[in-house]
Amino acid sequence: MSTATEVVTPGPPRPVRRGRTLKRNRETRVAAYLIAPTIVLLAIVIGYPIVTAIIQSFQNDPGLNATTGQFVSGGFAGLSNYAHWLLQQCMDASGNTIACPPGNLGSGFWNAAGVTFFFTVVTVALETAIGTWFAIIMNRTFRGRGLVRAAILVPWAIPTAVTAKLWYFIFSVAGIANSLFQTHILWTSDTWASRFAIIIADTWKTTPFMALLILAGLQLIPEEVYEAARVDGASRWRTFTTITLPLIKPALMVAILFRILDALRMYDLPAILTGGGGGSGNATTTLSILVIKQVRAGYNSASALSTITFIIIFIVAFIFVRVLGTNVVRTQEAQQKGTKA
Amino acid sequence: MKAARLSAIAGMAIAGLVLAGCSSGSGGSGGTDASLTSHGPITYVQGKDNSNVVRPLIDKWNAAHPKEKVTFKEQSDQADQQHDDLVQNFQAKNKNYDVVDVDVVWTAEFAAKGWLQPLEGALAIKTTDLLPATVASATYGGKLYAAPQTSDGGILYYRSDLIKTPPTTWDELMSDCAVAKTAGIDCYAGQYAKYEGLTVNVAEAINTAGGTIVAKDGKTPTLNTPEAKKGLQRLVDAYKNGDIPSAAITYQEEQGRQAFEAGKLLFLRNWPYVYSLAKTDGSSTVKDTFGIAPLPGNGNGPGASSLGGHNAAISVYSQHKATAHDFIEFLESSETQKFFATQGSLAPVIESVYTDPTLVEKLPYLPVLLKSIKSAVPRPVSPFYPAVTTAVQDNAYAAIKGDVTVDKALTDMQAAISAASAGN
Numbered sequence: 001m002s003t004a005t006e007v008v009t010p011g012p013p014r015p016v017r018r019g020r021t022l023k024r025n026r027e028t029r030v031a032a033y034l035i036a037p038t039i040v041l042l043a044i045v046i047g048y049p050i051v052t053a054i055i056q057s058f059q060n061d062p063g064l065n066a067t068t069g070q071f072v073s074g075g076f077a078g079l080s081n082y083a084h085w086l087l088q089q090c091m092d093a094s095g096n097t098i099a100c101p102p103g104n105l106g107s108g109f110w111n112a113a114g115v116t117f118f119f120t121v122v123t124v125a126l127e128t129a130i131g132t133w134f135a136i137i138m139n140r141t142f143r144g145r146g147l148v149r150a151a152i153l154v155p156w157a158i159p160t161a162v163t164a165k166l167w168y169f170i171f172s173v174a175g176i177a178n179s180l181f182q183t184h185i186l187w188t189s190d191t192w193a194s195r196f197a198i199i200i201a202d203t204w205k206t207t208p209f210m211a212l213l214i215l216a217g218l219q220l221i222p223e224e225v226y227e228a229a230r231v232d233g234a235s236r237w238r239t240f241t242t243i244t245l246p247l248i249k250p251a252l253m254v255a256i257l258f259r260i261l262d263a264l265r266m267y268d269l270p271a272i273l274t275g276g277g278g279g280s281g282n283a284t285t286t287l288s289i290l291v292i293k294q295v296r297a298g299y300n301s302a303s304a305l306s307t308i309t310f311i312i313i314f315i316v317a318f319i320f321v322r323v324l325g326t327n328v329v330r331t332q333e334a335q336q337k338g339t340k341a
Numbered sequence: 342m343k344a345a346r347l348s349a350i351a352g353m354a355i356a357g358l359v360l361a362g363c364s365s366g367s368g369g370s371g372g373t374d375a376s377l378t379s380h381g382p383i384t385y386v387q388g389k390d391n392s393n394v395v396r397p398l399i400d401k402w403n404a405a406h407p408k409e410k411v412t413f414k415e416q417s418d419q420a421d422q423q424h425d426d427l428v429q430n431f432q433a434k435n436k437n438y439d440v441v442d443v444d445v446v447w448t449a450e451f452a453a454k455g456w457l458q459p460l461e462g463a464l465a466i467k468t469t470d471l472l473p474a475t476v477a478s479a480t481y482g483g484k485l486y487a488a489p490q491t492s493d494g495g496i497l498y499y500r501s502d503l504i505k506t507p508p509t510t511w512d513e514l515m516s517d518c519a520v521a522k523t524a525g526i527d528c529y530a531g532q533y534a535k536y537e538g539l540t541v542n543v544a545e546a547i548n549t550a551g552g553t554i555v556a557k558d559g560k561t562p563t564l565n566t567p568e569a570k571k572g573l574q575r576l577v578d579a580y581k582n583g584d585i586p587s588a589a590i591t592y593q594e595e596q597g598r599q600a601f602e603a604g605k606l607l608f609l610r611n612w613p614y615v616y617s618l619a620k621t622d623g624s625s626t627v628k629d630t631f632g633i634a635p636l637p638g639n640g641n642g643p644g645a646s647s648l649g650g651h652n653a654a655i656s657v658y659s660q661h662k663a664t665a666h667d668f669i670e671f672l673e674s675s676e677t678q679k680f681f682a683t684q685g686s687l688a689p690v691i692e693s694v695y696t697d698p699t700l701v702e703k704l705p706y707l708p709v710l711l712k713s714i715k716s717a718v719p720r721p722v723s724p725f726y727p728a729v730t731t732a733v734q735d736n737a738y739a740a741i742k743g744d745v746t747v748d749k750a751l752t753d754m755q756a757a758i759s760a761a762s763a764g765n
Binding site: 060061062063064068069070071074084090091092093095098100101102103104105106107172173174184186188189275276277279280281282293296297298301 | 724
């Protein structure tokens, strides 16, 4: 990095700096060798699929040759696959651009985006609130604490597919939910009932994850701080808002970030529980469900959709990190030192 | 450090590009002429063999053909996974997927992709004994691309203690609903949850009323007809006035079966598998009080059932197509078809097998099923089937629930199928 400006800038004494620079250079080289295998692996398992998907997203899906009835390669598509999803542009039989009709997957994009964000906001909010409460319970010392901790963790240990099937039976028309509350709600087909069925199942499943991450934060708070608060006569609520909450904030932020990224990719639970159905048929279709449906109808268009989904999640994560100042790495370092980030 | 990070990202991107480049290189042509007459060992690919039908058959074949042994490649039991596995292996031009078992609704798609060997010339098979609807399901663009292997059709289950003669038309079925009201049970249900079963049921309603979903070319939608409207309207009206119970909008095959076995339904449209379960299930309350009939029609014979089942096809990448052809003929033989029926309860594709007395004794629903399949219509034979079924499901579901009018649903269905064939 020797530039013209560096010469002008008065630096620290030369010899010292050169010695340090040499050592640093060597360290950098060693570090580069050490991480090279990881970079190569990442390039193969992450870089390759992403780049392939992006390349494919600019190709048209194969069309039918009118005379032979055989599929032929679609050729370069430009941005039309993206316009198809974002602007709901479809072609009719004579090649004119029209708005995508209902029943075409393209017409479901904004609905799916809305559903995904709705699920994300509601489930993460619920899971954070309940998770914090669980964590505080688990952090207390009482008889049978191990049992309570294990019990709270059980839902997290069950595979999502099994969880989804479990709730599918609970929410079926003749299922436990309806007979317990003496209702006749169509949990998997009514618009809001199906959405809440997903939210309930997801909250049930993922709250333990939040609780566990928050518990890790709680355990780092020294007992003396609470003792001091008690001596000062602080109420329990005051203790919670001015001591517990600020001190678990770093752990909480990381947990929320993880959950948001997870929830934006939500696929298995709605896919099994409602099949993406409900309402007029797409009340619980998330972006990932839409991607999978499109994969079978046309791969290149699906690539465009998955790229869009990837960018949306990336932007959300970026905003979250920037606005709320979450820094996963720094937080973990701070936690190891037992200090506030 | 910024530069270092940038170069790392650039390196990853380049590595990705290089790898992407590797995969797009295409191999040589698939079906060489020599492979058409070549005999040798082959592989048969099929979904999970739940009732152990395939292995004994292959053992029998292998004993008779020691130089042309068949290896069984078993896929998962999920239809979507089977489909994706076949697609991936065809894309990779896998020579070891010689004979593949394809769902009737995938046949046109695979044929149009150029993956299936047309059964013509030396590879032609005899279709005169086969049920016409099963042959139609394997025909695309006038060519036969696969051999019908197993079939399936919908039948009407009814409560014989409440109904003496089963309805033969839709209108009779609806008027019989008064009986259900008196008995305090629900009248009729099929499969109306938003999944493939809904396409099956909607196609039956439209085909029975004399309409079609797509034209013979597999891509032109034909839903703007009074017949198509009449068909969908029947389901919509029945759901609206309660003849189809509101819970049925969540029904797949199993929920409908359970409701019928619990005595809560007067009529049920379902597949033949329900028959033996309803007779033997411990929880079945209708063991001796139900009967079966062909689906109700439009006044001119039975209703048009949708066709289930699978076809056996030869991959264009197979190196031993002559053996593959012989093996397919072996699967088509009436002896094998009988074995499919007795061992796996799979509906035969040959008409004469349905009247075999020993078989009818074992599977008493066969005569009714034959009537059903004889008037069956395949679901749209379209290379865009995934998009067609989505268009049907989304719009028919909204119409049945009453969210949109029948006219709007059919207009949208029509437009969505057009869009699909235009490349969206």
